[in-house]
Amino acid sequence: MKIKVNKEELLAVIGIVGNIVSTRATLPILSNMMLEAKDDVLKLNTTDLDIGISCELPVHIFEQGAITVPAKKFSDIVRELPPGEVVVYVRKNNQVEIEGASCRFKLNGLPKEEFPKFPEFKDKDAVLMKQKDLKDMIRLTNFAVSFEESRYVLNGILLEVFNDMVRMVATDGRRLAKIEKKLLQPVSKEMSIIIPIKAIHEINRNLKETGECSIIYGTNQVLFNIDGHLIATRIIEGEFPNYQQVIPKEISTKAKGKTQDILAAIRRANLLSTPDFQAIKFELFKDKMVISKSTPDIGESREEVAIEYGHEELMAGFNPQFFIDVLKNLSDETIELEFLGPDKPCVLRLRDYLYLALPMRL
Numbered sequence: 001m002k003i004k005v006n007k008e009e010l011l012a013v014i015g016i017v018g019n020i021v022s023t024r025a026t027l028p029i030l031s032n033m034m035l036e037a038k039d040d041v042l043k044l045n046t047t048d049l050d051i052g053i054s055c056e057l058p059v060h061i062f063e064q065g066a067i068t069v070p071a072k073k074f075s076d077i078v079r080e081l082p083p084g085e086v087v088v089y090v091r092k093n094n095q096v097e098i099e100g101a102s103c104r105f106k107l108n109g110l111p112k113e114e115f116p117k118f119p120e121f122k123d124k125d126a127v128l129m130k131q132k133d134l135k136d137m138i139r140l141t142n143f144a145v146s147f148e149e150s151r152y153v154l155n156g157i158l159l160e161v162f163n164d165m166v167r168m169v170a171t172d173g174r175r176l177a178k179i180e181k182k183l184l185q186p187v188s189k190e191m192s193i194i195i196p197i198k199a200i201h202e203i204n205r206n207l208k209e210t211g212e213c214s215i216i217y218g219t220n221q222v223l224f225n226i227d228g229h230l231i232a233t234r235i236i237e238g239e240f241p242n243y244q245q246v247i248p249k250e251i252s253t254k255a256k257g258k259t260q261d262i263l264a265a266i267r268r269a270n271l272l273s274t275p276d277f278q279a280i281k282f283e284l285f286k287d288k289m290v291i292s293k294s295t296p297d298i299g300e301s302r303e304e305v306a307i308e309y310g311h312e313e314l315m316a317g318f319n320p321q322f323f324i325d326v327l328k329n330l331s332d333e334t335i336e337l338e339f340l341g342p343d344k345p346c347v348l349r350l351r352d353y354l355y356l357a358l359p360m361r362l
Contacts, residue, residue: 001065002089003037007081007100009057010042014075016229017046017053020202021071032068034115035088037061046071047116051199054118054230063089066112069096077105119232121223126214127161127191128184131226135207137168137179138200140353143325145197146172153238157200159222161191161215169243175322175357176243184212191217194240199233206231247356248347254336255284257307262289262335263327265303269293270320272301279317279360282346284339286310293320316342317362326355 017033025031025048034045042059045052067090074096078086081100088098094109138157146154151173158169164186169178195203206226207213216223224231269280272293283290289307294300316339326348327335338347348355 001035001037001067002062002087003042003059004062004085004087005042005057005059007078007083007086010086011075011078013044013055013057014071014078016055016206017044018071018075019205020048020051020053021046022048023072029068029110029114029116031070031072032110032115033071033074034066034068034112036066036112038064038066045115045118047118049116050196050234051202052116052118052230052232053202054232056228065090067094067096067109068112068115069107069109073107074098077107118230119218119221119223121216121218121221121232124216125188126216126225127166127187128212128214129166129181130184131207131211131213132209133166133181134213135204135209137166137181138204138207139329140179140326140355141168141170141177142197142200142204143329144170144172144175144177144355145200147197148172153194153236153240156194156196156236158240158243159191159193159195159215161187163187169240171241171243174319176246176355177326178243178247178354180352191215192240193217193222194236194238195222195233196236199231202233203231246345247354248338248340248345250347250349251338251340253309253311254338255289255307255309256334256336257289257305259327259330259332259335261305262291262337263324265289265291265305266320266323266327268303269301270324272298273320274298278319278321279362280320281362282316282318282339284309284311284314314339314341315362316344316346317360318346318357319360322357 036043042057045054077098084101090096096107096109098105141157160167164183165180166183167180203224206229214225221234269291272295277295280293289305292302345356345358
C-alpha cells in the first residue's frame, strides 16, 4: 500500500475514528486502526468490539493495500508533521513509513486479517431524519440514563421508530425523559432498540446542526450513517420498562415561570447540597415559588421566584440536579411545571418533550 494525502484532511478523519480506541485494550489489535486503500479512497476503521467507526477519505493511491497501525502513535505522528502532503506506505514485515516534507517515521503495524471486520447491514430500509433533530433528542435525554450495572437495560436510550415518528426515552428509575420528532419519510416497519450510552455520546459527537442521517437496524446491531461517517454499535438486549405506565395525566394546575430564573435559584440552593442531604424544598404560592435548602452543619438558603400559579399551596422536595440537568438544556424562555403533590412526581411538558422527576423525602 502506498498513498499520498493532505495532512489536515487525514488528521480530521483520524480524530473521528480514533476516539473509541483504548491504549489498554485487552487485545493488542484493538489499539490499532485499519487503513485500507482502494479505488482512490482511504478507508479508516476502528473498533472496541462494542462500537465500530468507519470513515472514507479521497486520496492519491500509488498502490492498493491494507494495514493496521497503532492508533495513538499514528495520530500523534500525523499531528506533528509539517503542513502539506503526507505519504504513507507499507514495507515488508508490516512496517509502515510515514513521510512529511522533511521527516520520516517508521511504525510497526499488524496485518489487516487480525482486525475485526466492520459489521455488514443487509437491510436497506433506512430510517431518515435530520441531524439536528437527533442531536436535540440526545441532548434532552442522555442525562437521564442510569449507570447502575445491575440495571443494564437502563444503561442506554430506548429508540423507537413507528410510522413517520421517532421517539427516544431514557430513565434511571427516579426520572424519565421522553422526546419525539418527525422522520423525513415514513418507515415500512417499526423499530425498538436500546442504544448504549457510550455509543450515544459517539453519535452525538459527529452530529451537526444541518444535514441528514440514516439509521439501519441489523441483527443485534444498529448503524448510523452521518455524512458518510459510519458508526455501528451493539444494542442492549433486554426489555425496556413500560414507561407509559408512569406518565401521569396532564393537569391544569401548573406553575409557570421563567426558565432561567428557576434554574438560577435551584443552582444556588444546590450549593448547600451534600450526598446525605440532597433534596431542596419547593413551596408553591399564588404568585411565587419559594426554593429553599437546609443542611445540618452547613447552613441554609431561601429564595423567591415569581411564577403564575393561583392554586392551593403545595410543598415538595426534589433532587436539584434532576432539575438542573433538564433546565440548562432548554431554549424555551418560560416553562410550566406540574407539581402533583408532596409524594408525587413533578412533570414538565413541552411541544414534543416530557420530563418527569420523582420527589425526595425532606
